[in-house]
Amino acid sequence: xxxxxxxxxxxxxxxxxxxxxxxxxxxxxxxxxxxxxxxxxxxxxxxxxxxxxxxxxxxxxxxxxxxxxxxxxxxxxxxxxxxxxxxxxxxxxxxxxxxxxxxxxxxxxxxxxxxxxxxxxxxxxxxxxxxxxxxxxxxxxxxxxxxxxxxxxxxxxxxxxxxxxxxxxxxxxxxxxxxxxxxxxxxxxxxxxxxxxxxxxxxxxxxxxxxxxxxxxxxxxxxxxxxxxxxxxxxxxxxxxxxxxxxxxxxxxxxxxxxxxxxxxxxxxxxxxxxxxxxxxxxxxxxxxxxxxxxxxxxxxxxxxxxxxxxxxxxxxxxxxxxxxxxxxxxxxxxxxxxxxxxxxxxxxxxxxxxxxxxxxxxxxxxxxxxxxxxxxxxxxxxxxxxxxxxxxxxxxxxxxxxxxxxxxxxxxxxxxxxxxxxxxxxxxxxxxxxxx
Numbered sequence: 001x002x003x004x005x006x007x008x009x010x011x012x013x014x015x016x017x018x019x020x021x022x023x024x025x026x027x028x029x030x031x032x033x034x035x036x037x038x039x040x041x042x043x044x045x046x047x048x049x050x051x052x053x054x055x056x057x058x059x060x061x062x063x064x065x066x067x068x069x070x071x072x073x074x075x076x077x078x079x080x081x082x083x084x085x086x087x088x089x090x091x092x093x094x095x096x097x098x099x100x101x102x103x104x105x106x107x108x109x110x111x112x113x114x115x116x117x118x119x120x121x122x123x124x125x126x127x128x129x130x131x132x133x134x135x136x137x138x139x140x141x142x143x144x145x146x147x148x149x150x151x152x153x154x155x156x157x158x159x160x161x162x163x164x165x166x167x168x169x170x171x172x173x174x175x176x177x178x179x180x181x182x183x184x185x186x187x188x189x190x191x192x193x194x195x196x197x198x199x200x201x202x203x204x205x206x207x208x209x210x211x212x213x214x215x216x217x218x219x220x221x222x223x224x225x226x227x228x229x230x231x232x233x234x235x236x237x238x239x240x241x242x243x244x245x246x247x248x249x250x251x252x253x254x255x256x257x258x259x260x261x262x263x264x265x266x267x268x269x270x271x272x273x274x275x276x277x278x279x280x281x282x283x284x285x286x287x288x289x290x291x292x293x294x295x296x297x298x299x300x301x302x303x304x305x306x307x308x309x310x311x312x313x314x315x316x317x318x319x320x321x322x323x324x325x326x327x328x329x330x331x332x333x334x335x336x337x338x339x340x341x342x343x344x345x346x347x348x349x350x351x352x353x354x355x356x357x358x359x360x361x362x363x364x365x366x367x368x369x370x371x372x373x374x375x376x377x378x379x380x381x382x383x384x385x386x387x388x389x390x391x392x393x394x395x396x397x398x399x400x401x402x403x404x405x406x407x408x409x410x411x412x413x414x415x416x417x418x419x420x421x422x423x424x425x426x427x428x429x430x431x432x433x434x435x436x437x
Contacts (some may be wrong), residue, residue: 001410001413002410002411002412002413002435002436002437003262003389003408003409003410003411003435003436004397004400004408004409004412004415004423004433004435004436005060005164005406005407005433005436006397006400006401006403006405006406006407006408006409006431006432006433006434007259007406007432007433008380008400008401008402008403008404008405008406009384009402009404009405010254010401010430010431011226011254011256011293011430012032012251012254012256012257012258012426012429012430013256013257013258013429013430014258014259014271014428014429014430015258015259015260015261016210016258016260016261016425016429017041017239017260017261017262017419017428018239018240018243018244018246018247018260018261018262019044019045019047019240019243019419020044020045020070020237020238020240020406021045021198021199021237021238021239021240021241021242022045022047022049022050022240022242022266022418023172023197023199023242024198024199024202024203024238025041025044025045025050025237026049026053026055026098026101026199026201026235027101027173027176027199027202028041028203028206028235028237029041029044029053029054029057029074030052030053030098030101030102030103030104030105030180031105031180031206031207031210031310032057032062032074032075033057033060033062033076033078033079033102033105034105034108034109034180034183034184034207034210035076035229035230035231036075036076036077036232036234037075037077037230037231037232037236038074038075039073039074039075039232039233039235040067040071040072040073040074040232040233040234040235041071041072041073041074041234041235041236041237042070042234042235042236042237042266043071043236043237043238043239044069044070044071044072044237045237045239045240045420046069046070046114046169046420047416047417047419047420048096048413048416048417049096049097049417049418051094052096052098052215053089053098053099053101053136053387054072054103055282056077056092056093056096056099057074057102057106059083059089059092060076060079060080060084060089060350061076061078061079061080061083062074062075062076062079062082063075063076063077063078064082067082070139072319075225078407079110081110084106084110084112084114085112085114087147087148088126089114090114090116090148090149090150091116092343093116093150093174094116094149094150096270096319098140099116100115100128100131100173100177101176101180101425102179103115103135103153103177103181104176104178104179104182105181106132107135107140107153107155107160107181108160108180108181108182108183108184108185110153110156111153111154111155111159112153112154112155112212113152113153114145114148114150114151114152114153115128115131115132115151115152115153116148116149116150116151116412118240121423122341125334126334127356128174129168130167130168130169130171130174131173131174131177131178131180131186132151132153132375133165133168133170134165134167134177134178134181134191135153135177135178135181136153137163137178138155138160138161138162138163138178138181138182138185138189139152139155139156139160139161139163139185139417140153140155140156140160141153141155141156141193144415148361153360154173157192157336158184158186159184159185159320160181160182160184160185160186160226160310161185161186161187162182162185162186162187162188162190162224162225163187163189163190164189164190164192164425165178165189165190165191165192165203166192166193167191167192167193167194168193168291169193170193170194170195170196170220170315171195171315171365172195172197172199172200173193174195174364175191175200175222175229176195176199176200176203177193177268178191178195179191179200179203179204179207179222179309180203180207180225181398182215182224182226183207183214183226183230184225184226184227184228184229184230185224185226185308186226187225187226188224188225188226189222189223189224189226190221190222190223190413191221191222191223191224192220192221193215193220194216194219194220194221194222195220195314195315195318196218196219196220196239196314196376197239197313197314198238198264198267198269198315200236201217201218201236201318202235203378204215204217204222206233206235206354208429209234209235210230210231210232210233210319211227211229211230211231211358212224212227213225213226213227214232215274216229217433227238234317236401236411237269238264239262239263239264240252241263241264241267241268241269241271241319242319242321242322242391242418243266243277243419244263245256245271245319245322245325245326246262246322246394246398247260247382248260248271248272248275248280248282248289248291249275249322249325249326249328249329249387249395249398250398250401250426251291252278252280252291252294252297252329252332252397253329253331253332253398253401253402254398254401254402255293255295256293256429256430257290257291257292257293258290258291258429259285259289259290259291260275260289261287261288261289261349262287262288263287263288263289264287265284265287265289269315269316269317269318269319270316270317270318271318271319271322271399272284272289272328274310274322275326275329276300277299277300277310277355278297278299278307278310278326278329278330278333278337279294279296279299279300279333279334279335280294280297280329281294281298289307291295295376296333296334296371296375296376297329297332297333297334297375298333298334298335299330299333299334299335299336299337299373300335307336307337307338307370308328308335308336308337308338309337309340310323310337310339310340311323311340311341312340312341312342313342313344320342320343320344320347322339322391323339323347323391324350324391324394324395325391325394325395326339327339327348327351327354327361327369327371327395328395328396328398328399329398330371330373330401331354331360331361331371331373331374331380332373332374332375332376332380332402333373334373334375335373336370336371336372336373337370337371337373338368338369338370338371339368339369339370339371340367341367341368345351345366345367346366346388347389347391347392348366348367348368348369349366349388350365350388350395350396351363351369353385353386353396354380354396354399356381356383357380357381357382357383357403358374358378358379358380358381358384359371359374359380359399360372360374360405379402379403379404380399380402380404380406381403381405381406382400382403382404382405383400383403383407383408383411384405384407384408384410385400385407385408385410386409386410386411387409387411387412387414387415388411388414389414390414390415390419391418392414392416393411393414393415393418394415394418394419394422395410395433396409397409397415397422397433401426401433403432412435423435
């Protein structure tokens with residue numbers, strides 16, 4: 001298990017560029033299984049989760065060429081169909097969260113796929129019902145393989161068939177999986193209550209360039225007319241909005257002035273406004289964000305004077321992946337805020353570590369925490385911490401960068417899953433973070 005040693009209290013300055021979006025990368029890389037032709041993808045973040053997905057694809061027989069940093073060409077023209085039904089393959093899928101995204105493409109193109117319960121963060125229950133029900137709606141037969149401890153999905157002999165479906169939740173990965181399965185299904189598929197995050201829009205646009213027929217991109221009502229085959233294409237992944245938000249929070253908590261370059265502002269949605277509600281000033285400069293140094297950050301109240309609430313919601317609402325960062329920022333603002341994490345019931349449990357550091361937080365229940373800000377009158381204390389998941393890990397790292405003294409964060413493999421070379425990138429801004437293996 002590796003650790004970060006962080007010297008807190010250092011001012012940051014300079015510019016930083018966000019990596020490619022992790023969530024989009026897992027979707028579009030999986031989509032290459034829908035064709036036997038070459039697909040080249042640029043701006044791929046070379047993080048642990050993405051690397052493991054690429055290794056999984058190589059094990060299936062996908063030819064992978066790394067053209068340059070972040071630029072890969074994939075060709076899935078010789079998939080080992082025996083291997084993708086093996087115990088070894090299912091076991092590897094079970095340990096990798098991103099492996100859920102290969103189910104739709106495999107089912108659509110090869111007629112069979114296993115669906116083990118995926119691994120990943122320890123943030124509470126992550127249902128896969130939406131994925132599986134979507135495949136069943138398309139005509140797949142669902143069984144449970146006791147030996148492999150996984151669900152088995154089998155397409156009819158005459159292929160999946162398009163249909164109308166109303167999703168029980170606007171699941172991003174569920175929408176992506178069903179979308180990829182339906183582009184090769186017979187007839188028209190209608191997906192209502194579809195997720196419409198930029199990642200889904202990017203996946204849809206890539207599939208259209210490959211020959212798919214998709215209407216309603218950007219809305220929660222998608223209509224897909226199935227085609228017989230897809231071809232190759234090129235695609236560039238968006239900047240990671242979660243990393244952009246993490247850097248905004250980092251600048252605020254350390255009272256620093258930095259510039260975040262090439263953020264794809266139009267795809268950030270409500271994120272800048274949510275930080276403004278915490279009193280963080282930021283300026284759009286072309287496609288960059290400039291965060292000036294501030295002495296104090298004053299949390300807004302609602303118009304009737306009631307306490308500000310920040311809650312996650314489906315796009316274009318606030319992504320749940322940034323609530324941990326916003327919670328940490330609020331510990332040093334002036335005022336109080338209620339953080340409401342609706343989606344995952346274990347994601348706020350890391351606040352115990354922040355309380356140990358001196359933060360004033362009341363954990364009301366597994367989904368809600370009230371933060372009373374110190375207004376930088378009292379600095380957080382250094383501490384030894386353990387990262388339970390990607391987003392809590394980066395929140396802890398930001399807290400440690402503002403704390404007095406040296407902090408240690410263990411289990412940083414969780415942070416590596418979502419943030420590429422993070423210590424060196426932050427050290428270039430003036431941080432002092434050392435990795436210990």
